[in-house]
Amino acid sequence: MANIRKVKQRPRQDGSVKVSWRATWTGHDGARQSKNFDLKGDAKVWLNSVSAGLVGGSSSMTLEQLAEAHIANFHGLVRAGARRSGTVDNYQSILDTHVRPHKIAKTKLSALRTPDFQSFLDDVVQAGGSINLARQIRGCFVTWCRFGARRGWLLANLAQACAVEGDRENAESEPFELPPKEHLSALMKAATESENAERDTAIIRILMFGGLRISEALGLADEAVIVKTTGGRLKVRERLDRTHQTLDPPKTGKGKRDVPIGQAAALAIRSWRLKRGPSRPFHHVNGRRERSLVAGRLFPNPKTGDGVWSYEDFIRDGWMPLMRSAGLVLMLPDSKGKNRPHAAFKPHMLRHVAVSLWLAQAPQPKPKKVQELVGHATLKMTMDTYGHLWRDEEEDDAIAQASERLIS
Structure with a gap:
């Protein structure tokens, strides 16, 4: 959260009151930072710079260099046994194949804004790339920016607010169809x-x-x-x-x-x-x-x-x-x-067929049990994937009839 407010100092001996402008910013770690300026315009410039994620010392780092630093660190985690090589190979593939050839790779962190990431993702989809590819690229952007924030190179995760247009909407409006x-x-x-x-x-x-x-x-x-x-x-x-x-x-x-x-x-x-x-x-x-x-x-x-x-x-x-x-x-x-x-x-x-067969039993297993059996990380993932299979038309009709009786 960022804001600028006017601050009035105590009156001087001559009766004059000095006015300053305090810009306040909440960093990724929840810490509040503020700075006073004589002019409101100067406060806005500072706030825009900080909100973009710029921290002193990272002004010359590009997105490509940030990604390479993250991948190098990840290789160390692989050697230590804390991560898997398949994951780091995916980061490297996204960087080499999709990000490095684009001008965004050479863009300095100080000049990057959230719309830059969003525009890149939109271009991937409009150029014929799959929703899944755009989702993977977004995941890399978010991970790299989070890594930069942990290292103090960024104050905010600039890619977190980005979305793959049509991803969530299609997933919810068009659930998979089971084979006959x-x-x-x-x-x-x-x-x-x-x-x-x-x-x-x-x-x-x-x-x-x-x-x-x-x-x-x-x-x-x-x-x-x-x-x-x-x-x-x-x-x-x-x-x-x-x-x-x-x-x-x-x-x-x-x-x-x-x-x-x-x-x-x-x-x-x-x-x-x-x-x-x-x-x-x-x-x-x-x-x-x-x-x-x-x-x-x-x-x-x-x-x-x-x-x-x-x-x-x-x-x-x-x-x-x-x-x-x-x-x-x-x-x-x-x-x-x-x-x-x-x-x-x-x-x-x-x-998916297995889950549908479990839910066809009477009584139906509870969502938490289904999550346990399929091995989903969260219950939300289970409900997003299989929530439509829990529909019960007779129960829906009963709810509708009961609602009407409450008024009539």
Whole structure:
């Protein structure tokens, strides 16, 4: 919060009263700062400079230099084991590919304003970039400015107020549509009839009824899957990084969770284990770039029998053949007019299907329980994603009828 107010001093002996102008600014840490000026115009100039985030000593630093300083610091955190290499690579990619070629990279922090960041994000979307790309760039801007504030180079996070136009509106107005039940049944049937029926049935049931992310399913250690004749439990403790093929912990603490599975899924896993044979430990380089011996995976690389099954190989050799067998692949033209195969939905859709099946039960699980099972960091994230599935038309009608009776 910033303001300028007139300050009257005590009357002098000759009866005159001196007037000054006090500009006050609240920094990012909540500390109030103020400075007196003889002229109101000088106070405005100072306040505009401070509100823009300028701190003495950073006037020559550019946005590009700020980003490089943050990335260098992040590399140190990776070496210390406090952060993951995949994250810092993403920062570097955004900087090199999207920010560095633009004039905003060479702009000094003293000249940057929030509208500069907003204009950049708007240009990304208008030039054909995806909403997701613009969201990632905004996240980098916010992180870099927050880093600068912690170092004393900025007093305010200039990018925090920016938004990706259309992002939140589209997410709320157009919730995802679940596949028809006949499509899901066809996928299950294709899994049971495939050449690798035991493996495919096990992984489809884990995704469809356990609600795991595909990175979590591919990263499951064999020893983290406990099955009994009546059901089982999946101990989600690792995920497979799609880019680097490293086994990393979940991104948030809530991602570490135990997920119950039913009898059919447990039996499918037992059948797959009998077909696969004992899991084999293997040497692996993790996200901290450390080489160590790790436990075998539930779904190892089909070509070698150990190691990890990459996302790209899973899509090519596992998912797409199943979708073709189920009749759920369409040939659609790409940007050059050449027909390409497109699956009716991606593996992540089965995570949404799992939640919808939980909510179809009576009584419905509470939102907090759903958050726990899907591993969302916050309840808000769960409600933003699945809130529309809690709609009950009969309950809505009852509320409307009861409201009318209160007046009539």
